[in-house]
Amino acid sequence: MALVGAxxxxxxxxxxxxxxxxxxxxxxxxxxxxxxxxxDLRKIFKGExxxxxxxxxxxxxxxxxxxxxxxxxxxxxxxSGADYDKYFLQATFTGKVQSAPKQFSSxxxxxxxxxxNPGAIGYVRAGDVDRFVKQVSIDGQNPGDPSYKLKSGK
Amino acid sequence: xxxxxxxxxxxxxxxxxxxxxxxxxLTLATGLALPPAATAQTAGQSDLxxxxxxxxxxxxxxxxxxxxxxxxxxxxxxxxxxxxxAHEHFPDLQFHGFMDxxxxxxxxxxxxxxxxxxxxxxxxxxxxxxxxxxxxETVVAAGGxxxxxxxxxxxxxxxKPSDYFNIDVGRYHTSLGFYSTxxxxxxxxxxxxxxxxxxxxEDSGGIFPIHNTGISINGAIPSGKLGLHYIVEVGNGxxxxxxxxxxxxxxxxxxxxxxxxxxxxxxxxxxPGLQFGVSAYHDTLTxxxxxxxxxxxxxxxxxxxxxxxxxxNEVFLLRDHTRGTRDATTPFAYTQLSKxxxxxxxxxxxxxxxxxxxxxxxxxxxxxxxxxxxxxxxxSFGVRYDFTTxxxxxxxxxxxxxxxxxxxxxxxxxxxxxx
Numbered sequence: 001m002a003l004v005g006a007x008x009x010x011x012x013x014x015x016x017x018x019x020x021x022x023x024x025x026x027x028x029x030x031x032x033x034x035x036x037x038x039x040d041l042r043k044i045f046k047g048e049x050x051x052x053x054x055x056x057x058x059x060x061x062x063x064x065x066x067x068x069x070x071x072x073x074x075x076x077x078x079x080s081g082a083d084y085d086k087y088f089l090q091a092t093f094t095g096k097v098q099s100a101p102k103q104f105s106s107x108x109x110x111x112x113x114x115x116x117n118p119g120a121i122g123y124v125r126a127g128d129v130d131r132f133v134k135q136v137s138i139d140g141q142n143p144g145d146p147s148y149k150l151k152s153g154k
Numbered sequence: 155x156x157x158x159x160x161x162x163x164x165x166x167x168x169x170x171x172x173x174x175x176x177x178x179x180l181t182l183a184t185g186l187a188l189p190p191a192a193t194a195q196t197a198g199q200s201d202l203x204x205x206x207x208x209x210x211x212x213x214x215x216x217x218x219x220x221x222x223x224x225x226x227x228x229x230x231x232x233x234x235x236x237x238x239x240a241h242e243h244f245p246d247l248q249f250h251g252f253m254d255x256x257x258x259x260x261x262x263x264x265x266x267x268x269x270x271x272x273x274x275x276x277x278x279x280x281x282x283x284x285x286x287x288x289x290x291e292t293v294v295a296a297g298g299x300x301x302x303x304x305x306x307x308x309x310x311x312x313x314k315p316s317d318y319f320n321i322d323v324g325r326y327h328t329s330l331g332f333y334s335t336x337x338x339x340x341x342x343x344x345x346x347x348x349x350x351x352x353x354x355x356e357d358s359g360g361i362f363p364i365h366n367t368g369i370s371i372n373g374a375i376p377s378g379k380l381g382l383h384y385i386v387e388v389g390n391g392x393x394x395x396x397x398x399x400x401x402x403x404x405x406x407x408x409x410x411x412x413x414x415x416x417x418x419x420x421x422x423x424x425x426p427g428l429q430f431g432v433s434a435y436h437d438t439l440t441x442x443x444x445x446x447x448x449x450x451x452x453x454x455x456x457x458x459x460x461x462x463x464x465x466x467n468e469v470f471l472l473r474d475h476t477r478g479t480r481d482a483t484t485p486f487a488y489t490q491l492s493k494x495x496x497x498x499x500x501x502x503x504x505x506x507x508x509x510x511x512x513x514x515x516x517x518x519x520x521x522x523x524x525x526x527x528x529x530x531x532x533x534s535f536g537v538r539y540d541f542t543t544x545x546x547x548x549x550x551x552x553x554x555x556x557x558x559x560x561x562x563x564x565x566x567x568x569x570x571x572x573x
Contacts, residue, residue, distance in 0.1 A: 039423065050317055059242065064420050082543040083461040089250065089572065090343050092279055094335060095312060095322065098287045099248060099279065116240050127217070 013027070022143030023068045026133040028031040028118050031056070035137040038076075044121060045076050046087070047097035052119070060101035061110050065107035066106075067152035068125055073151055076095070085111030138146065176465040199226025215494070222443045246281040251573045256347065260552075260564025271296055272570075275307075275340035287312050293339050300306075301563075306404075308338050318373040325367045325404065330416045330433055331453035331468045334364055335480070342572045345464065345492050345501050346536055347550045352470065352486040352507045356392060356401035359525035361472065361509065361516050362451060363392035363437065364401040366413060381421035383431075394444075394515035401519075410424045411527050413437035417456075427460040447476040449515075466490040474513045482513035492538075499538040506531040528558035546573035 025041065027033050032054055036044070043049040044058050051057050054072050063069040076086055088100035107124040114120040117131040126143035131133050141148040254272035273295040281287045286346040291308040310324040329335050332354055354360035366391025375382035390403035391413030411520045419431025433517050435451040455468040470486040485508055492501030507515055509527045536550030547569050 017448065050314065055316065079461060082540075085341070085543060086461075090336070092248070092339060093250075093277060093340075093343065095289060096311070098281050098312070098314065099246065102242075114238055140511075 017080050021151045021153070023071045023123050023152055024126040024129050025121065025123050025136045025138060025145050025150070026114050026129060027121045027136055028114055029132065030117075030118055031121075031134060033121070033136055034134070035140065038139050040094055041138060042076050042078075045072070045101070048112055049090055050097075056119045059117055059120045061113055062101045062103045063107070063123070064103045064105050068123060071150055071152045072123055121130060125151070166273050181321075187381045201369060215436045236371060242281075244282055248279045249456045250277045250279075251275060252277065252571070253572040253573070254341045254568050256569075257567045258564060260390075260562065261560070262562060262564065266433065272341060273339050275338075277340070284315075284405040285313055285315050287314070291339055316373070318376070320372050322370040322372075323368075324369050325365060326387070326389075327386060327400070328363055328366045328389070328413075328415055328435070329370070329372075330364070330415070330435065330451065331429070331470065332429065332455040332457050332466065334362075340572070342544075342546065344500060345490070346534060347548050347566045347568045347570075348486040349528065350468075350490075350503065350505045351554075352505070357523070359520065359523065361486075361507075361520065362470065363413060363435070365392075366390065367402065367404055368412070377420075379423040381423055383417070383419050383421070384421075384435075385417040387415040387417075389415075391439070394439055394441040394519050408442075409438065409440040411438035411440075417563070425458075427463075428451075428456075429459050430456040436494075439515055440525060441518070444518065445477040446514055447474050447481075449474050460537055464490065465490050472513070472516070474510075474515060476512075476514050480512050482506060482510035483535075484513055484516065485511045497540045501536050501538065503536075504532070506533075516548065526556045526559045528556070530554055530556045532562075544573065545569070559562075 025036070031052070033052060034069075040049065045060055047060070049058070062072070073079055073081060077087075079087060088097065091097040092099060097130055102113070104113065107128045110122045110124055111128065111130055111133055115124050121136075135142065138148070138150065144151075170332060190315070198342050236337075252273075252275040256270045256272055257268070258270065259407035269511065271503065276292045276294070277289070279289045281286060288311050289308065290306065290310075293302060293307045294302055294304045296302050306325065308325055308327060310322045310326055312320065312322045314320045327338055329477070330353070333349065339348065341347060341357075348354070349360075351359060351512045352361050353364065355364055366387065366389035369385060370385065370387045372383065372385040373386065375384055380437070390407040392401065392405055393408050394401075413435065414437070415433060415435040417431060417433035418430060433451075433453045435449075435453075437449045439447040439449055441447065450473045452471045452473075453468065455466075457468075458464065458468045459466070467489045468487065470483040472486070474482045474484075482494045486506065488503060488505035491502040492499050508529045509520065510527065511517065517527050532554035534550055534552045535549055538546055538548045540546040547567070550566045550568070552562065552564045552566070
């Protein structure tokens with residue numbers, strides 16, 4: 001039973017690590033958005049869709065650096081950091097978007113901005129999501145679900 | 155010899171073995187049939203399990219406390235440089251610039267080999283409200299006389315209340331096909347050293363109405379995964395044959411007719427990077443002393459463009475009907491292919507232009523400005539090297555067959571950057 005207990009503890013630790021590895025998409029508490037498809041998420045982050053179905057303007061928020069940003073660049077944008085910069089330079093240049101996504105240096109700042117701005121949509125490590133923002137499911141999956149794709153790979 | 159008690163016990167045990175063998179066998183069989191945990195369950199192991207559960211609960215409680223502490227910290231003590239960023243602020247001014255320097259060596263008359271400063275493209279955007287923004291593209295460039303002249307190439311007030319209806323007012327690049335809407339002034343964002351010849355700007359030998367002053371309305375059309383977009387533009391048009399005056403009608407129109415442009419394009423979701431579309435443009439020209447000319451310009455494009463690969467294809471058909479003369483039809487087409495290998499991107503372009511000799515406005519404009527007319531075609535080969543994320547160097551060789559003037563053979567080395 002000592003072995004069983006140790007194995008249980010290890011398994012539980014493993015489950016917490018999986019949640020901690022996940023990158024959660026968050027929106028303002030007042031947002032009507034509760035779930036998005038991966039395609040819709042990509043369109044929003046690329047500025048191809050600028051408003052919710054209710055007409056609220058999206059404000060996309062990015063982290064300046066880190067594993068979570070890398071995960072979003074790879075999985076959502078499917079671009080390198082340099083290509084991301086060039087994409088938004090050109091999109092702004094052509095008028096496709098009004099401006100590039102806002103960038104913050106910390107998860108705390110992202111959480112604060114999303115909590116205080118209707119229409120804001122961003123991401124943080126799943127373990128950092130607090131009660132002031134709403135977590136959004138992607139393709140019906142949430143952080144911790146086996147098929148959830150947004151992981152920072154730590 | 156005296157026997158020990160153990161011997162007598164063994165003899166007595168040995169006597170009993172045959173009688174309990176079946177009971178022992180039954181006990182052993184029962185033990186093997188039961189799960190190991192059940193058989194190994196003791197009071198000590200149960201205590202250990204309870205301890206594990208208790209520890210697990212404590213860890214979860216601690217995690218929850220940490221989350222709350224973090225959120226309280228974020229709410230009350232903004233982090234470092236993000237102090238002022240809790241809300242959006244207007245106006246939100248952003249500034250970018252583009253510049254290039256070129257060395258060219260070829261057989262162009264009067265320009266054998268030379269260093270040349272390109273256009274310093276100062277690009278400003280500013281969000282005024284959630285729905286309202288402006289952009290301005292001011293270019294400072296040296297002309298053939300080596301003197302610098304500033305010019306506002308684009309300036310727009312943009313109102314974007316939805317994805318389906320956007321309205322831009324001011325001076326814009328006419329939405330003729332793909333290249334004119336994807337690339338503006340500044341060479342950094344373009345793969346090659348410059349634009350395809352016929353869609354160059356009006357003061358650089360281009361024959362189309364690239365710039366316009368007026369209104370542009372555009373947006374998405376609900377079309378599912380097809381990704382349709384429309385554009386409707388009304389503007390002053392291009393004057394043609396204005397001599398020393400500006401080739402763009404910025405503050406007045408030279409006639410009462412307006413240029414109208416309609417475009418439709420698709421960006422299907424099932425092929426990310428693919429875009430195709432058509433456009434139709436109409437204007438009435440009065441390029442005095444040339445008689446009134448009805449101008450139609452049709453374009454079609456199919457492009458596939460990703461960060462690593464591009465295949466651009468466009469066709470233009472310009473039809474000018476000057477009263478009292480035959481219709482003039484001028485076709486132009488180009489194709490461009492490039493692929494990125496890490497920081498290096500080789501590319502090739504082929505372009506074809508055949509300016510109709512009957513097109514009086516276009517021919518007069520080209521001749522006045524010293525540009526070739528008639529049939530012109532040829533390839534360009536080049537390689538681009540992005541040695542940083544904001545700067546690149548391009549080496550390009552052009553060979554153009556020109557039936558009216560001499561063939562052009564030219565090598566261009568360009569340093570292009572953004573800031």
